[in-house]
Structures are given as structure tokens and as C-alpha cells.
Amino acid sequence: MPTAVILMNLGTPAEPTPTAVRQFLREFLSDPRVVEIPRPLWMAILHGLVLPLRPRRIAPAYREIWDRSADGEPVEGSPILYYTRRQAELLQEYLSGQRADITVTHAMTYGKPGLEETVAHLRREGFGSFLVFPLYPQYSATTTAAVYDQVARLYRNNRDIPDITLVRDYYRHPLYIRALANSVREHWRKRGAAEKLLLSFHGIPKANIAKGDPYYRQCCDTAEHLAAELELGEDRWQISFQSRFGKAEWLQPYTDKQLIEWGGQGISSVDVICPAFSADCLETLEEISVENRANFLDAGGKDYRYIPALNLRPDHIEVLATIVQEKLPENRQ
Numbered sequence: 001m002p003t004a005v006i007l008m009n010l011g012t013p014a015e016p017t018p019t020a021v022r023q024f025l026r027e028f029l030s031d032p033r034v035v036e037i038p039r040p041l042w043m044a045i046l047h048g049l050v051l052p053l054r055p056r057r058i059a060p061a062y063r064e065i066w067d068r069s070a071d072g073e074p075v076e077g078s079p080i081l082y083y084t085r086r087q088a089e090l091l092q093e094y095l096s097g098q099r100a101d102i103t104v105t106h107a108m109t110y111g112k113p114g115l116e117e118t119v120a121h122l123r124r125e126g127f128g129s130f131l132v133f134p135l136y137p138q139y140s141a142t143t144t145a146a147v148y149d150q151v152a153r154l155y156r157n158n159r160d161i162p163d164i165t166l167v168r169d170y171y172r173h174p175l176y177i178r179a180l181a182n183s184v185r186e187h188w189r190k191r192g193a194a195e196k197l198l199l200s201f202h203g204i205p206k207a208n209i210a211k212g213d214p215y216y217r218q219c220c221d222t223a224e225h226l227a228a229e230l231e232l233g234e235d236r237w238q239i240s241f242q243s244r245f246g247k248a249e250w251l252q253p254y255t256d257k258q259l260i261e262w263g264g265q266g267i268s269s270v271d272v273i274c275p276a277f278s279a280d281c282l283e284t285l286e287e288i289s290v291e292n293r294a295n296f297l298d299a300g301g302k303d304y305r306y307i308p309a310l311n312l313r314p315d316h317i318e319v320l321a322t323i324v325q326e327k328l329p330e331n332r333q
């Protein structure tokens with residue numbers, strides 16, 4: 001049966017304007033998987049404070065990263081959307097020689113193109129089997145489960161539900177670890193190795209972990225496997241968590257505090273990699289490449305280097321192709 005693979009990522013505003021950012025944040029931050037504060041209280045905060053204020057503050061950062069990349073790739077529009085679309089095209093090319101039964105496309109959890117419109121289009125084209133592949137190597141209820149919810153919601157009112165397979169996580173997949181290690185080694189060959197390697201993951205509230213989210217454990221596992229693959233001693237690397245949002249305590253150590261601490265301690269050079277991001281986006285191109293560079297240099301650091309996300313690297317496309325083949329073996333019924 002012809003199967004459609006749908007690569008998914010978080011999503012992004014349609015334009016780098018306050019109006020488009022507000023529309024995106026309204027959809028994203030209204031998802032109860034993303035913010036677990038009791039509904040009436042969160043709706044009051046979201047509509048009374050966040051949506052009136054944040055878009056105007058964040059839109060200039062989006063403007064700064066629009067059409068930008070960390071690796072010279074000529075990006076059009078929002079980097080995360082550009083990379084996800086190109087990842088789907090390259091995965092299609094990679095698989096086309098081996099798997100004529102597979103078509104690859106992309107969708108976003110929030111914003112456009114949404115999952116519902118993408119699946120509706122594929123069903124009109126005759127696809128009755130889907131592999132939904134969230135490009136989050138580490139599972140979190142805030143991201144991966146939000147995709148699962150959307151898939152379930154699509155068919156709430158249907159009797160005859162199509163064949164749907166989901167990728168849950170790939171935080172320890174040997175090819176994913178190898179691709180991350182390759183990207184670090186290539187960076188070291190060009191620039192030399194810095195004193196420290198910081199592995200900065202997107203944060204989530206600390207309380208989510210106590211409630212059972214495996215994200216922290218999976219981030220630590222990725223970090224330990226990557227450090228082992230690079231043969232880095234314990235004093236050469238550190239895990240950290242970025243993109244804190246709101247007043248609650250999030251996973252620690254915080255990326256910004258760690259960099260300020262190192263700058264102040266006389267660490268002069270640092271390499272930063274963000275293994276939870278399969279594509280460069282606002283959180284890497286602005287928060288890591290711009291804001292945290294300034295944090296480190298202002299605190300006394302001298303040399304700050306961001307290692308781009310796996311993006312369109314051939315070894316990244318190979319990771320995705322291998323996971324697709326593992327989930328959809330050729331001889332399956």
C-alpha cells in the first residue's frame with residue numbers, strides 16, 4: 001500500500017510581524033500539552049499578558065533570523081519551515097531509489113501547513129497509510145505527545161481509521177549520535193576544539209519530569225552517548241537547558257547562566273551544539289547564536305562558536321531514512 005511519510009516540526013509564524021507572531025503563539029500556547037497551568041488561570045495570563053505583549057518583543061528577533069542560516073544555506077523565509085520542507089524533499093530523493101511505495105511530505109504542529117490539511121490532501125491523492133515522524137529526537141509530552149493528540153483528533157469521528165504509524169523518539173539511535181558526532185568533528189577540524197563543549201537542549205518545566213515526562217532522561221542519554229562517541233572527558237562537556245518561559249522553575253543548569261559562569265571563571269572558548277533541534281530556528285539562530293554569544297563574551301569569554309543543527313546534512317537524511325525503513329519494513333502486510 002502506498003504510504004505517506006509526514007515529517008513534522010513545531011511550526012513558526014507566517015511572517016516576522018507582531019500580528020503573525022500573535023496568531024502563531026495563540027495557537028501554540030493554547031495547547032494544554034504545552035502549558036499545563038490550570039486552564040482558566042492560563043487563559044487569563046495568555047490573553048491578558050502574553051498575547052498583548054510578547055509578539056511585539058519577539059517579532060524583531062524573528063525578523064533577524066528570517067532568510068538566515070548558520071551554515072551558509074540560502075534559506076527562504078522561516079528557517080525551521082524551510083529546513084523541514086527541504087528535509088522532506090531530500091528524504092524523498094534518498095528513498096526513491098529503494099522504496100517506490102513511499103512519498104514524503106511535511107507538516108507543522110502549529111501554523112501552516114497543518115497536519116489536518118496535509119492529511120486531507122494526501123487522502124484525496126489516494127494514500128491510506130501514514131507514518132507521522134515528529135523531528136524531536138527526545139520525546140516530551142510538550143512536543144511529541146502534542147503531535148499524537150493531533151493525529152488522534154483527526155479521526156475522532158471516523159469509523160474506518162487508516163493505518164497510522166508514529167515515531168516516538170530516536171534520542172539514542174546510533175546514526176543520530178554518529179551524525180551529531182560527525183558535525184562536531186567537522187567543526188573541530190575547521191576551527192579547532194574549544195575548551196568546553198556545551199550541549200544545550202530546549203528546556204521544559206522541571207515539574208513535568210516529576211509527573212513522568214521522560215525528556216530529561218533522554219536528553220542526558222543523548223549527551224552521554226555523544227560525549228562517549230567524541231571521547232570527551234567529563235571536564236570537557238556539560239549539558240544545559242535553554243528557552244525558559246514563564247516564572248516556574250525549568251530544567252537546569254540554564255544555558256545562559258552556565259555561559260556567564262564559564263566566562264567569569266576564565267574559560268575563554270566554548271563550542272555550543274543543540275542536539276534537540278533537528279533544524280535551525282529562532283531558538284538556535286537568535287537565542288544561541290546571538291543572545292548567548294553576548295552573554296559569554298560580556299562575562300569575559302573570548303571565542304564562542306555555534307555548531308549548526310543537523311539540518312540538511314546527508315548523514316542526517318540517512319538517520320531519517322533508516323528510521324523510516326525500520327518503522328516501515330518492505331515486507332510488512
Ligand SMILES: C=CC1=C(C)c2cc3[nH]c(cc4nc(cc5[nH]c(cc1n2)c(C)c5CCC(=O)O)C(CCC(=O)O)=C4C)c(C)c3C=C
Nearest residue numbers: 010011012013034058080140142143202204245281282283
Ligand atoms: C511555553 C512553554 C514551552 C515549552 C514547554 C516548549 C517546549 C519545547 N519547544 C521546542 C522547540 C521549539 N520551540 C520554539 C519556540 C518557542 N517555544 C516556546 C515555548 C515553549 N516551548 C515559545 C513561546 C516559542 C516561540 C518563541 C518565543 O516566543 O520565545 C521553536 C522555534 C520556532 C521558530 O519559529 O523558529 C522550536 C523549534 C522543544 C523541542 C520543546 C520541548 C522539548
Ligand SMILES: [Fe+2]
Nearest residue numbers: 010202243283
Ligand atoms: Fe519551545
Ligand SMILES: [Fe+2]
Nearest residue numbers: 243282283287
Ligand atoms: Fe527562546
